[in-house]
Amino acid sequence: MLAPQVLVALGIASALALVRGRQTTVAPKAKFVPLHPTASTSSLQLTLVLPPTNIDGLHTALYDVSDPKSANYRKHLSKAEVEAFVAPKPESVQAVTAWLAQHNIHPEVVSPSGDMLRIDVPVSTANALLAANFTDFKDKDSGTILTRTLSVSIPDDVEQHLQYIYPTTQFVPPLQPNHPPFKVVTPTPGNPTSKRQGFDICSVDVVPQCLEDYYHIPTAPGTASGNSIAVAGYLNEIASEDDLEIFFLAWRPDVTTTPEFNVVSIDGGVTSGDGTLEASLDIQYTVGVATGVPTTLYSVGNPFAQGFIDIVNYLLGLDELPLVLTTSYGFNETDFQGSEDFANTFCNAYAQLGARGTSIFFASGDNGPYSFSFDSECDGTTFGPSFPSGCPFLTSVGATTGYDSGTEVVADFSGGGFSNIFPQPSYQSTAVENYLDALGSTNEGLFNRSGRAYPDVSAQGINYVTRINGTFFLVLGTSASTPVWASVVALLNDALLNAGKPPLGFINPLLYSEGIAALNDVTSGINTGCGALGFPALAGWDAATGLGTPDYDKLLALVTSL
Numbered sequence: 001m002l003a004p005q006v007l008v009a010l011g012i013a014s015a016l017a018l019v020r021g022r023q024t025t026v027a028p029k030a031k032f033v034p035l036h037p038t039a040s041t042s043s044l045q046l047t048l049v050l051p052p053t054n055i056d057g058l059h060t061a062l063y064d065v066s067d068p069k070s071a072n073y074r075k076h077l078s079k080a081e082v083e084a085f086v087a088p089k090p091e092s093v094q095a096v097t098a099w100l101a102q103h104n105i106h107p108e109v110v111s112p113s114g115d116m117l118r119i120d121v122p123v124s125t126a127n128a129l130l131a132a133n134f135t136d137f138k139d140k141d142s143g144t145i146l147t148r149t150l151s152v153s154i155p156d157d158v159e160q161h162l163q164y165i166y167p168t169t170q171f172v173p174p175l176q177p178n179h180p181p182f183k184v185v186t187p188t189p190g191n192p193t194s195k196r197q198g199f200d201i202c203s204v205d206v207v208p209q210c211l212e213d214y215y216h217i218p219t220a221p222g223t224a225s226g227n228s229i230a231v232a233g234y235l236n237e238i239a240s241e242d243d244l245e246i247f248f249l250a251w252r253p254d255v256t257t258t259p260e261f262n263v264v265s266i267d268g269g270v271t272s273g274d275g276t277l278e279a280s281l282d283i284q285y286t287v288g289v290a291t292g293v294p295t296t297l298y299s300v301g302n303p304f305a306q307g308f309i310d311i312v313n314y315l316l317g318l319d320e321l322p323l324v325l326t327t328s329y330g331f332n333e334t335d336f337q338g339s340e341d342f343a344n345t346f347c348n349a350y351a352q353l354g355a356r357g358t359s360i361f362f363a364s365g366d367n368g369p370y371s372f373s374f375d376s377e378c379d380g381t382t383f384g385p386s387f388p389s390g391c392p393f394l395t396s397v398g399a400t401t402g403y404d405s406g407t408e409v410v411a412d413f414s415g416g417g418f419s420n421i422f423p424q425p426s427y428q429s430t431a432v433e434n435y436l437d438a439l440g441s442t443n444e445g446l447f448n449r450s451g452r453a454y455p456d457v458s459a460q461g462i463n464y465v466t467r468i469n470g471t472f473f474l475v476l477g478t479s480a481s482t483p484v485w486a487s488v489v490a491l492l493n494d495a496l497l498n499a500g501k502p503p504l505g506f507i508n509p510l511l512y513s514e515g516i517a518a519l520n521d522v523t524s525g526i527n528t529g530c531g532a533l534g535f536p537a538l539a540g541w542d543a544a545t546g547l548g549t550p551d552y553d554k555l556l557a558l559v560t561s562l
Contacts, residue, residue, distance in 0.1 A: 041122055049345055055085065074562075083292070086115050110310075132151060132153075146167070147167070206460050207464075224497035233278070234268075239276075240275035298533040323359065326482050330349055368534045383533075391414070395507055417454065418449065453543060510559075526544060
């Protein structure tokens with residue numbers, strides 16, 4: 001009997017014999033083991049991405065409304081204006097739908113602008129449509145089975161109207177649980193953290209009142225109409241009202257009624273259940289810090305990369321967007337290399353949100369310069385950036401520690417580095433150049449000096465007291481620092497809205513110019529991963545803590561003056 005790998009190879013050769021038009025072929029990645037051709041009757045969901053009409057125009061418009069020196073600063077675009085930039089040309093829609101109709105396939109439009117179509121077809125139909133050989137591959141790291149093909153072909157009269165189809169040749173593993181070390185704690189019941197009461201928990205742990213003290217965050221609840229925070233959740237993570245209520249009783253005794261949060265399901269995401277780690281952390285440190293700002297947990301059931309795009313398409317379909325989106329999940333950028341079109345789809349989706357006025361925050365990762373997860377592989381010869389922190393249209397958040405000593409230092413796990421896919425945006429070029437000059441030959445050859453640099457900012461990231469399914473735990477990670485920054489910006493938006501001013505939207509151009517003076521520069525420590533190498537914190541921007549941690553009072557004075 002022939003081995004599965006031989007059968008797969010024979011199938012690919014058979015498919016290639018039929019190729020006409022644009023062909024995309026990839027080499028199999030070592031971590032993905034081919035098992036056998038996928039059963040022809042299995043159902044396969046494919047997303048077809050059409051080229052946008054004017055993506056460069058969208059990027060220009062985003063920077064125009066985000067630059068504090070522009071006459072259009074914070075004059076965010078409407079839903080229709082954004083869609084006009086990314087909508088495909090009519091001839092592209094006609095060419096792709098006519099091609100599909102030849103195979104009796106009728107797609108569903110799944111993006112507000114119409115640039116993404118989705119089809120559900122048997123594998124046999126997908127093989128015939130794309131001259132492909134869909135195969136089951138096993139990811140040796142996670143054990144997940146992926147249905148992919150090493151080659152696809154698009155007819156000549158269609159190829160210019162179609163950017164790519166997912167999932168075909170993109171070997172991006174699903175999200176994996178990224179739960180950093182944590183431990184059970186026993187806070188004093190009913191004894192709120194207060195230095196005035198002689199109980200200084202902030203010397204060892206983090207609760208909302210510590211963050212209020214550290215970063216001058218107001219305790220008063222948000223009151224502005226139209227303000228909102230969106231929290232992205234994956235992997236069946238859910239937060240419970242019961243946990244939140246006990247959390248408030250213990251750590252926000254100044255709030256007499258525990259605020260509620262909403263849950264919206266996307267792709268069949270869970271909407272109830274016992275509280276889990278990540279969702280509990282994210283909700284308790286958004287609702288618990290930006291108290292009074294309406295908060296929604298968007299529970300995404302699709303654990304693959306497509307889920308990241310589905311949540312953005314859902315939000316873009318709303319007439320009123322959430323003004324802040326925080327995400328504590330990510331991927332390894334290396335998994336997207338060779339699928340750069342796919343990576344750019346993510347980035348352009350965030351550009352659409354930013355152009356309409358949403359501030360987007362992503363955790364920078366928890367393995368220093370070696371990609372996202374604690375147990376990610378590294379060989380000590382090249383650093384592995386995290387994704388999508390390398391996208392220039394979002395704000396990446398790293399982590400610090402040691403505020404109780406009077407000086408913040410790098411939390412050694414804080415993700416940071418330089419993208420190998422996205423080039424360095426102009427808004428950070430001066431700050432990054434200064435850092436590279438000061439860095440000298442340190443880590444030479446291990447990273448892309450011309451890549452988009454991250455993180456942009458940071459905040460405390462160690463020992464967050466979190467109520468999870470009835471028990472208090474201490475949690476660490478950039479998953480903790482990210483919702484803090486989201487809360488700070490949500491409260492800044494609250495003040496702006498109450499003053500009749502527009503929200504902040506995409507904040508990076510502001511942070512790297514006037515905003516740097518409103519941040520606490522972190523100049524000590526180094527981020528490391530599975531090796532001793534990493535990026536040191538230095539004066540100004542650095543690849544461990546970004547520009548620094550927030551000072552709400554200074555930020556408020558800045559944004560209300562613009």
